[in-house]
Amino acid sequence: MILTNPISASEVGTLWLTYEEKTLIMRMLEYFIEKSDDQQAKNLLGGLWQELNFYVLQMEQIFKDQGMVKPIGYSSEDVNLEAPKLFDNGFDVMFLRILKEVSMGMYTINMNMAYNDKVMQIYEGLTTVTQKIYKLSTLYLLERGILTLPPKVTMPKTTEFIENKSYMKGFKIVGDKRALNDIELGLLHHGIETNNIGMQLITGFAQCAKHKEVKEYFVKGKKLAKKQIKTMEEILLDSDVQFSATSGSTVTTSTIAPFSDKLMMHCVYLLNGFGLVASSFGSFFCLRNDISMKLTLLAKDVYFYGQEGVKIKIKNGWFEEPPQMEDRANIIKNN
Structure with missing residues (x-):
């Protein structure tokens, strides 16, 4: 079968990384949902799981259409829902917020390496989901006093320019x-x-x-x-x-x-x-x-x-090897 819209090596690589990350996050979400005793947190975690599952299925369809084996990623074998609570008092949402910070950076890089419309749609959609969850997580944590705000400062009243190179000096013997x-x-x-x-x-x-x-x-x-x-x-x-x-x-x-x-x-x-x-x-x-x-x-x-x-x-055999280009030198050598 000839593919009418094959994806590039960079897209194979970023989709591979994204699939690994998303299946890992989904397993962790399943545990946090199971152990959460706060309904609002459960809704937040569960909502993200549903969103991620949608895009994981989309990635699997792309792998299938491209004739590419899908990554193993992380499955039910990697999570024990019967285990007692390991974290408490809002850690699940705090950790979720950190994960969304990681994801925002990754999607920006991945989008910059995407050329296929379907691939770009995945990163565009995941970016929207991530920004929404990050905002909701931040508000949730602030409402409960779990998240600490940065220090407040006096607001600037005038515009200034750096006039001296000493502005950059932190190693000062005197003064x-x-x-x-x-x-x-x-x-x-x-x-x-x-x-x-x-x-x-x-x-x-x-x-x-x-x-x-x-x-x-x-x-x-x-x-x-x-x-x-x-x-x-x-x-x-x-x-x-x-x-x-x-x-x-x-x-x-x-x-x-x-x-x-x-x-x-x-x-x-x-x-x-x-x-x-x-x-x-x-x-x-x-x-x-x-x-x-x-x-x-x-x-x-x-x-x-x-x-x-x-x-x-x-x-320990835990690092799934990323897809790679053909080893032309080895192919020629062994022919």
Whole structure:
């Protein structure tokens, strides 16, 4: 059969990644829906599951039409709905909000690599869903006092321009560093917020991981999240900015795994990628060189931590190989 509208290599790759991510999120949503005792949260989680299921089916149809095997992704084997609550007090919606932050960035990149109308429609639709859920999640958490707002500042009354190169200097032997600008403050607040949720997530994962190597990896990730939070809080305190980290959600004492080690490792893999991009973005747009340097060093730590996780996934046969181009050199050699 000759395809009238074949998809490109870049679209195969992005659809493959999206399918993996969506099937993982759906399994986690199923557990959170099962354990939620708040009807509004259940509606939010359930509504997203329905939306994602629609687009997962659309992707499967594209795979079928293109004669492409669909990724294995994550199935009912990767979630235990009978496991007790591992997280409580709004963590499900807090984590959902973080996932939607990750998704928004991914859809932008994926749309930029799409040329097929059906593929573009998928990313356009998923973007709309993600923005809606992100807004509803934020409002839900604010209403319950679980989410901490960034610090308030005095509104600017005049327009100013940077007149001196010393504006960028944070490494000063004599004199005080300049105050944080609002862009830097916002980036640091966001970094603390996301790392705090990541620390709670990975603490829960460490409690219930079955493989010793995986458990140790999650404990290491917890320490890394603490290091990042401490670094960013110190920068804020040096500028007399007090930050109250999100404290509403909690990890229970359960040690029964709601998810497979394979799923938990891939979840952390996705969040590592998000953290690496966020740190790189922050280091570029912070105009004080001491902050840029610290965020760059944190990004380095996340990168090496992520690489360690990839090796564990490969070692245990948990890393499904992405589609790839034909190895022409090997074909010619073996002919």
